[in-house]
Amino acid sequence: MGSQTQTINEVKDIIDDKYKYGFVTDVETEKAPKGLNTDIVRFISAKKNEPEWLLDWRLKAFKRWLEMPEPKWARVNFPPIDYQDAFYYSAPKTMKDRPKSLDEVDPELLETYEKLGIPLKEQEVLAGVAVDAVFDSVSVATTFKKKLEEAGVIFGPISEALERCPDLVKKYLGTVVPMGDNKHACLNSAVFTDGSFVYIPPNVRCPMELSTYFRINERNTGQFERTLIIADQGSYVSYLEGCTAPMRDENQLHAAVVELVALDDAEIKYSTVQNWYPGDEKGRGGIYNFVTKRGACRGRNSKISWTQVETGSAITWKYPSCILQGDNSQGEFYSIAITNNLQQADTGTKMIHLGKNTTSRIISKGISAGQSNQTYRGLVRISAKAEKTRNFTQCDSLLIGERCGAHTIPYIESKSMSSLTEHEATTSRISEDQLFYLRQRGIPEEEAIALIVNGFCREVLQQLPMEFAVEAQKLVGISLEGSVG
Amino acid sequence: MSMISALPFIVDLDKESLPGKNLEWLSQRRLSALDSFLELGLPTRNWEDWKYTRLQPLENTTYRRAVHSDSTYNIDNTLPIFSVSSGPRLVFVEGIFRPDLSKLDGLPDTVTLLPLSEVLRKNPNFLKDAMAPDLERKKPMFVLTEALMDSGFVFHARENLETELLIEIVHMGGGAKEPVALFPRNLIIIEDNAKITLIEYFKGNGRGTYLANALTDVKLGKEATLKHYKIQEEIVSGALISSSRVFLQERANYESFKLGLGALLSRDESYVQLLGEGAHCELRGAFINRGSQHHDITTCVEHSVPGTKLTELFKGVLEDEARGVFQGKIIVKEGAQKTDAEMTTKTLLLSEGAEINAKPELEIYADDVKCSHGAASGQLDEAGIFYLRSRGIPEPLAKNLLVQSFIQEAIDGVTENSVKTAIMDRVLHALPGNCYLAHEWRDEQ
Numbered sequence: 061m062g063s064q065t066q067t068i069n070e071v072k073d074i075i076d077d078k079y080k081y082g083f084v085t086d087v088e089t090e091k092a093p094k095g096l097n098t099d100i101v102r103f104i105s106a107k108k109n110e111p112e113w114l115l116d117w118r119l120k121a122f123k124r125w126l127e128m129p130e131p132k133w134a135r136v137n138f139p140p141i142d143y144q145d146a147f148y149y150s151a152p153k154t155m156k157d158r159p160k161s162l163d164e165v166d167p168e169l170l171e172t173y174e175k176l177g178i179p180l181k182e183q184e185v186l187a188g189v190a191v192d193a194v195f196d197s198v199s200v201a202t203t204f205k206k207k208l209e210e211a212g213v214i215f216g217p218i219s220e221a222l223e224r225c226p227d228l229v230k231k232y233l234g235t236v237v238p239m240g241d242n243k244h245a246c247l248n249s250a251v252f253t254d255g256s257f258v259y260i261p262p263n264v265r266c267p268m269e270l271s272t273y274f275r276i277n278e279r280n281t282g283q284f285e286r287t288l289i290i291a292d293q294g295s296y297v298s299y300l301e302g303c304t305a306p307m308r309d310e311n312q313l314h315a316a317v318v319e320l321v322a323l324d325d326a327e328i329k330y331s332t333v334q335n336w337y338p339g340d341e342k343g344r345g346g347i348y349n350f351v352t353k354r355g356a357c358r359g360r361n362s363k364i365s366w367t368q369v370e371t372g373s374a375i376t377w378k379y380p381s382c383i384l385q386g387d388n389s390q391g392e393f394y395s396i397a398i399t400n401n402l403q404q405a406d407t408g409t410k411m412i413h414l415g416k417n418t419t420s421r422i423i424s425k426g427i428s429a430g431q432s433n434q435t436y437r438g439l440v441r442i443s444a445k446a447e448k449t450r451n452f453t454q455c456d457s458l459l460i461g462e463r464c465g466a467h468t469i470p471y472i473e474s475k476s477m478s479s480l481t482e483h484e485a486t487t488s489r490i491s492e493d494q495l496f497y498l499r500q501r502g503i504p505e506e507e508a509i510a511l512i513v514n515g516f517c518r519e520v521l522q523q524l525p526m527e528f529a530v531e532a533q534k535l536v537g538i539s540l541e542g543s544v545g
Numbered sequence: 546m547s548m549i550s551a552l553p554f555i556v557d558l559d560k561e562s563l564p565g566k567n568l569e570w571l572s573q574r575r576l577s578a579l580d581s582f583l584e585l586g587l588p589t590r591n592w593e594d595w596k597y598t599r600l601q602p603l604e605n606t607t608y609r610r611a612v613h614s615d616s617t618y619n620i621d622n623t624l625p626i627f628s629v630s631s632g633p634r635l636v637f638v639e640g641i642f643r644p645d646l647s648k649l650d651g652l653p654d655t656v657t658l659l660p661l662s663e664v665l666r667k668n669p670n671f672l673k674d675a676m677a678p679d680l681e682r683k684k685p686m687f688v689l690t691e692a693l694m695d696s697g698f699v700f701h702a703r704e705n706l707e708t709e710l711l712i713e714i715v716h717m718g719g720g721a722k723e724p725v726a727l728f729p730r731n732l733i734i735i736e737d738n739a740k741i742t743l744i745e746y747f748k749g750n751g752r753g754t755y756l757a758n759a760l761t762d763v764k765l766g767k768e769a770t771l772k773h774y775k776i777q778e779e780i781v782s783g784a785l786i787s788s789s790r791v792f793l794q795e796r797a798n799y800e801s802f803k804l805g806l807g808a809l810l811s812r813d814e815s816y817v818q819l820l821g822e823g824a825h826c827e828l829r830g831a832f833i834n835r836g837s838q839h840h841d842i843t844t845c846v847e848h849s850v851p852g853t854k855l856t857e858l859f860k861g862v863l864e865d866e867a868r869g870v871f872q873g874k875i876i877v878k879e880g881a882q883k884t885d886a887e888m889t890t891k892t893l894l895l896s897e898g899a900e901i902n903a904k905p906e907l908e909i910y911a912d913d914v915k916c917s918h919g920a921a922s923g924q925l926d927e928a929g930i931f932y933l934r935s936r937g938i939p940e941p942l943a944k945n946l947l948v949q950s951f952i953q954e955a956i957d958g959v960t961e962n963s964v965k966t967a968i969m970d971r972v973l974h975a976l977p978g979n980c981y982l983a984h985e986w987r988d989e990q
Contacts, residue, residue: 133593444897459912463879468907472920477894480923487916489908
């Protein structure tokens with residue numbers, strides 16, 4: 061009950077409907093010229109002192125990108141993207157020489173993180189979170205390195221990993237999401253500027269939850285992060301990703317790629333809270349969030365779990381998936397997606413069962429309000445060799461208001477007799493009986509609705525790590541602001 | 546190969562002796578539909594609606610139109626055909642109307658049941674008005690039949706008709722020596738407050754290759770009720786593509802059941818539009834397929850007004866390398882509040898090579914609705930088999946009993962008792978493994 065009241069208070073706090081994180085930090089940045097061509101790709105690669113093979117890889121991706129069609133199958137509408145009308149590289153100027161410690165970091169940047177509530181200072185110790193903060197496209201500061209190093213964990217910007225352990229990067233980069241997977245992932249392969257790299261050595265349980273905050277700050281700068289997480293045999297890691305972005309009028313493109321690799325007996329838990337600027341109530345502005353996230357359970361008994369809370373972005377196009385190659389491997393997908401006003405979301409997952417005795421579980425909760433449209437799109441594919449596999453899927457949609465839409469498009473393909481697939485989906489609005497029950501006990505309508513919605517999402521909220529659960533509960537309330545009553 | 550080489554007669558369509566040749570409006574309609582078809586071509590797997598069913602193998606056969614002399618073999622022995630009733634029936638063999646086998650006496654005055662060709666001769670204006678003008682141009686299999694319609698029936702029940710009669714339409718095929726293509730165009734019009742039961746029975750006869758691509762329009766007036774049952778069996782090397790468009794006015798009731806006992810390729814599409822408040826639609830069906838058979842059920846139900854209801858349930862059993870497809874879509878349009886829609890599909894896979902692809906979709910633009918769908922696939926419950934075996938029931942029979950009870954749920958929705966019994970009887974004989982039935986076992990004991 062306490063957290064519910066908190067949700068309500070939070071909603072009241074922002075009653076003027078201003079986006080809480082909608083501020084712009086004024087930092088001089090160094091930009092590549094506007095537009096996209098091979099020179100820009102070379103420029104990015106040169107800026108990062110990248111090895112030759114990576115430049116070749118980028119150029120190959122760029123060449124393929126030029127020929128690839130835009131994916132049109134998703135249920136989202138937006139004007140064609142002018143890829144030439146954007147900057148593909150920008151770095152805070154103070155980053156030319158990497159800061160040796162936090163003291164060297166631009167105080168204005170630190171202030172930004174302060175506002176975002178990122179525990180960069182003593183709070184880190186208390187929260188036990190190591191932060192690899194990405195400001196625009198370059199990592200500014202990474203803490204807790206030492207503790208992680210003691211455990212043998214490599215965690216840092218991917219550009220740094222390229223210097224430290226190029227072989228690991230080369231071995232796994234692009235093996236889960238191949239460069240030509242889709243147009244957005246291909247663009248990312250060509251122009252990715254930074255992102256996180258994580259390697260957990262065999263039989264190591266990562267001593268803390270790893271966390272990266274991405275921010276889109278510089279006007280017209282698309283963000284193209286590339287994250288690669290490798291959990292070696294018998295290891296475990298929990299990774300948190302949280303995002304906020306300043307208020308903008310122009311649409312901004314975000315095409316990230318996340319690749320996860322779990323080897324024998326390894327487990328990766330990947331949690332996301334995404335609350336980028338969704339545009340205003342008339343649908344102006346907002347982020348285009350076109351993300352390709354995929355995990356490969358390569359080893360026996362491996363496990364990958366995706367949890368996401370998607371409340372922001374004007375358009376979300378995102379399908380965190382699991383390829384269950386190893387025998388007995390497990391894939392999980394827990395999702396809450398909330399759309400309000402004119403937001404559009406087409407999100408879901410793919411569970412590809414290749415190994416024997418593999419199991420997958422999909423729990424998706426969609427809440428549409430205002431005039432927003434939301435689609436769950438999922439694929440469960442069981443190959444002929446995937447004996448005794450098991451899938452359970454549940455996708456529930458909640459509609460708030462007469463003008464929103466909720467759609468469910470699951471594909472279930474089974475070629476294995478001994479496998480079991482189960483799929484359930486429901487669509488409904490907030491039950492009048494439940495509302496009446498709460499109201500007659502003296503709970504105001506708004507609070508009652510927040511209570512019901514939080515209850516509706518509970519199965520997914522429970523999957524989030526503590527740090528995120530609190531933020532996510534608040535977000536659920538904030539995101540529905542103005543849609544009920 | 547292309548569809549032109551498969552259907553060479555479409556090149557000189559106007560030279561063909563198709564029914565209604567003298568009717569200018571019909572010829573126009575045919576030619577414009579043919580243009581649409583030639584433009585679209587056969588659907589490929591890149592088409593979202595045809596993701597799991599390939600029609601391209603059809604192009605490897607050269608079909609010709611059915612002519613009367615094909616249907617010479619004696620089918621009298623196979624009558625009574627569906628053994629449900631001795632009521633009125635219309636019999637087509639290889640798409641050709643057979644008055645000698647049909648029985649049209651005993652129909653109430655307020656019912657018209659005739660082959661399409663008859664109606665085109667006697668009352669073409671009725672058809673001109675009744676055929677939906679807004680043909681879906683994007684659907685190649687629709688426009689193909691629209692262009693080539695050569696057979697089919699018209700069933701028209703006038704206002705307030707109520708009859709206990711079970712009316713049967715029998716289609717037999719597969720007896721011709723050379724591959725034959727048929728394009729039946731059917732119209733079923735049930736006016737306000739009429740209540741009637743219609744059984745369509747498709748039976749293969751012999752091993753001839755044939756393609757039947759049917760298009761049926763079903764229109765139900767206010768408070769009209771139609772129980773529409775389709776039974777399909779013994780179609781060895783036939784390809785059956787059947788598309789229906791169903792339109793329901795206020796408080797109309799449409800109850801349908803489709804039994805598919807295997808064809809080389811079978812696809813059944815239903816597009817239902819619930820246009821009047823309180824309209825109620827029930828779509829049910831079961832299929833048992835084996836060998837390399839392919840069975841596709843595609844439905845799309847559109848709720849356009851408040852207070853409409855849909856119940857959908859399909860059960861499938863797949864053996865050997867058989868493939869099943871279920872694509873179900875529920876659309877709730879803006880303002881269609883209080884919609885109550887439920888869709889379920891379950892499939893049993895009995896062999897390693899069997900495959901099921903399911904895509905149950907919801908597309909919802911109204912908030913005060915109750916919509917759900919469920920899909921499941923799996924094998925027979927081992928604990929269930931063990932339980933029955935531990936009580937002395939042989940394994941094949943134990944399996945049969947479980948399959949039977951699995952399918953029973955869908956058949957239970959058939960409200961016409963005699964039809965329900967006949968369907969169950971068909972199912973029992975089509976059960977997998979050629980194993981014997983419960984009563985045979987009992988007799989042995």
